[in-house]
Amino acid sequence: MSKLILAIESSCDETACAVSRDGREILADVVYSQADMHALYGGVVPEIASRKHIEKVSLVAEQAVKQAGVRLSDLDAVAATCAPGLIGALLVGANFAKAAALALNVPFVPVHHIRGHVAANYVAFPQLEPPMTALVASGGHTVILDVADYTHMTVVGASRDDAAGEAFDKIGRVLGLPYPGGAALDALSREGDPDKYPLPPAVIRDHPYDFSFSGLKTAAVNLIHNAGQKGQAVNRADLAAAVSRTVAQSVVPRVVAAAKDHGRRRVCAAGGVAANSTLRALLEEECRKAGLELYLPPLKLCGDNGSMIACQAYFEYMAGNLGDPSQNCFATLPASEDVCRYESGM
Ligand code: KG4
Ligand code: ZN
Numbered sequence: 001m002s003k004l005i006l007a008i009e010s011s012c013d014e015t016a017c018a019v020s021r022d023g024r025e026i027l028a029d030v031v032y033s034q035a036d037m038h039a040l041y042g043g044v045v046p047e048i049a050s051r052k053h054i055e056k057v058s059l060v061a062e063q064a065v066k067q068a069g070v071r072l073s074d075l076d077a078v079a080a081t082c083a084p085g086l087i088g089a090l091l092v093g094a095n096f097a098k099a100a101a102l103a104l105n106v107p108f109v110p111v112h113h114i115r116g117h118v119a120a121n122y123v124a125f126p127q128l129e130p131p132m133t134a135l136v137a138s139g140g141h142t143v144i145l146d147v148a149d150y151t152h153m154t155v156v157g158a159s160r161d162d163a164a165g166e167a168f169d170k171i172g173r174v175l176g177l178p179y180p181g182g183a184a185l186d187a188l189s190r191e192g193d194p195d196k197y198p199l200p201p202a203v204i205r206d207h208p209y210d211f212s213f214s215g216l217k218t219a220a221v222n223l224i225h226n227a228g229q230k231g232q233a234v235n236r237a238d239l240a241a242a243v244s245r246t247v248a249q250s251v252v253p254r255v256v257a258a259a260k261d262h263g264r265r266r267v268c269a270a271g272g273v274a275a276n277s278t279l280r281a282l283l284e285e286e287c288r289k290a291g292l293e294l295y296l297p298p299l300k301l302c303g304d305n306g307s308m309i310a311c312q313a314y315f316e317y318m319a320g321n322l323g324d325p326s327q328n329c330f331a332t333l334p335a336s337e338d339v340c341r342y343e344s345g346m
Contacts, residue, residue, distance in 0.1 A: 003076045005065065005099070007310035008057065010093030011085025011113045012140070013044045015056040018306030019068035019075075023119075023314030024126045026307045028067035032056040039179040043169070050088035057096045062215040064306070067168060072104060079109035079313030081116060082323070082339045083330035087308070090329035100323055109313045110323040113304075114141060115153070119312035120305070121187050122150075124297040128268070131294075133259035135251065136335075138271030138304075139165035139180065142251070144209050144258045145335055148316035149187050151269070156258045157209025164202070164247055164273045167213040171220045171243055175236050185240045186276050192241030197223060199242050202250040208261075209254050216246055220248035237343070244278035252282045268295035272303040316340075 002022050009016040016031040034052045038044045047108070061308035066071060080097035084091060117136045121128055133156070134145040140160040145201045162170075165182055172181015177188070199219050204210035220243055227234045259264035259267050267287055273279065279294055301308065315324075316338075331343055 001041070002242065002319065003314060004074050005071060005077045005109065005310055006061065006075050006113065007079035007312045007313045008061065008093040008097045009081050009116070009304060009306045009309045010053045010089050011081045012304060013038050013049050014304045015053050015060050015183065016073060016208060016304065016306030017060045017064040018310035019064055019070060020310035020314055021276065023208070023268045024122060024313050026065040026123055026310065029305065029307045030060050030063045031306060032060050036181070040171055040240060042179050044086070046086045046088055049086055050092055050167050053089055053092035057092060061096070061100070063151070068155065075106055077102055077107045077109050077313065078104065079111050079309060079316070081113045081309050082110035082327060083112055083333035083342070084334060085113055085331065087329060087331045088231050094329050096325065098323070102169040102325065107317065108325070109317050109321065110258035110291060110327050110339040111309050111313050111316060112133070112333065112335055112337070114143065116308040116312045118145065118147060118153070118166060118268065119315070120270050120297045120308040121268040121295050123311050124301050126267070128266070130297055132174065132268055133255060133264045135218045135255045135269045135274065137251065137269070137272045137273035139162045139163060139169065141271065142211050142213065142256055142273070143335065146258065146262045146264070149340070151319040151321060154261070155334050156210065157254060159211040159213055160204060161212050161214040162217055164251070165214055165271070167202070167217040167226065167242070167247070168273065170217050172250055174221050174224050175239065181274060183275065186244060186278070187238050189240035189244040190327055192237030192239070194238070194241040194245040196238035197242040201256065203246060209258055211254070216230050216243070243321050247280040248275070248282040249280065252286050256286050256292065259292050260332065262291065266293045270297060270302060275299045275302040294323055
C-alpha cells in the first residue's frame, strides 16, 4: 500500500507544503515566499515570519491537497519541520500539522530540517540510497554528515560560527546586492577574477572537517570598507569571485576527505548554498578525481522547499519516528538526533 504524506515547512521565511507518495514521488509542492518582505529589512525578521506563516499556512496546505488531486481522507500522515529553525516560525507549522493529524486521525511526523535538505536528493535522484556523505550548506547551517541510513546520520564536521550562506548574504549586502545576496553574488562572480583579492580560508586548522566563515566574512567586509575610506572602489565581480572560490576551496576538500575517511562512495550536496556554481563545479571536479559518485540536486530543490520535508517524512514514518500531540519544536538540534525523541529539558 502506498503512503501519502502531507508536510509543512515553516522553519524560516517560506511557508511551504508538499504531498509525497512513498517518499520519492512528489504530487504537489506549493510555496509562499516571504523573501520580498524581509528584503525590506535586509534579513529575516522572526516575528514577521511567524505572523506570515499563520496567515498563509492553511491556504498553502489547501492548495497542495488540491494540486495533488487527493482527498484529505487519503492521507496516511501529516508532517512538519520541528527543528532546527526560528522557533516561532517552526511552532506555527508544527501546530498546524499536529492539529490536522489529530483531525484526520493519522500520525504526526516531526521532521528535522537538515535531514530534509539531504532528502531533496532522494526526490531528485529516485535511485539514490544511503550510505553516503552529505554536505548541507544553507543560510543557517554548514555541515558535513555521514549518512548511514535514511534516519541515521552523524555530524562529521560543521561551522563553528557563521553558516556559509550567512557569509554570502552579509558580503552581498555590503556590496549593495539585493537580499539574500548568495545568488546575486554567484552571478556576479562569473565575470570576476578570483585571484585579485586574497581571502582567508574558511576552515578550522586543528580539525579536519570543521569550518569557520566569520573570518572570511569580516575580511571581505573590511576590504570593502577600507577601500571606501581611501576613496577607492573594489571591483565587485573580482571580490565576488574570490569569495565564491574561497568558500568552494574550503568546503570541497573536507567533504571529499570525509567521504574517503568513512569509506563512502557517494557524495551529495544540499541547501541553498549548494546552488553556488563555483562550489558545484569544484565538487564535480574533486569527486571525479577521487572516484566518488556525486549527486547535486537541481537549484529549485537546493533551497528550502516542502518536497524535501515530505520526502524525509516518509522515511521517518517508516522508521516509526512519530510525534505525539505534545511534540515540541527546537531552534537548534544536530541532524543526528531524532526530533520525536529529543527532550530539551524545558
Ligand atoms: O537552504 P536555504 O534556502 O535556507 C536555509 O535553510 O537557510 O538557503 C538560503 C541561503 C541564503 O544564504 C542564500 O543567499 C544562499 O542560500 N544561496 C546561495 C546561492 N543561492 C542561494 N549562496 C551562494 N550561491 C548561490 N547561488
Ligand atoms: Zn534550509
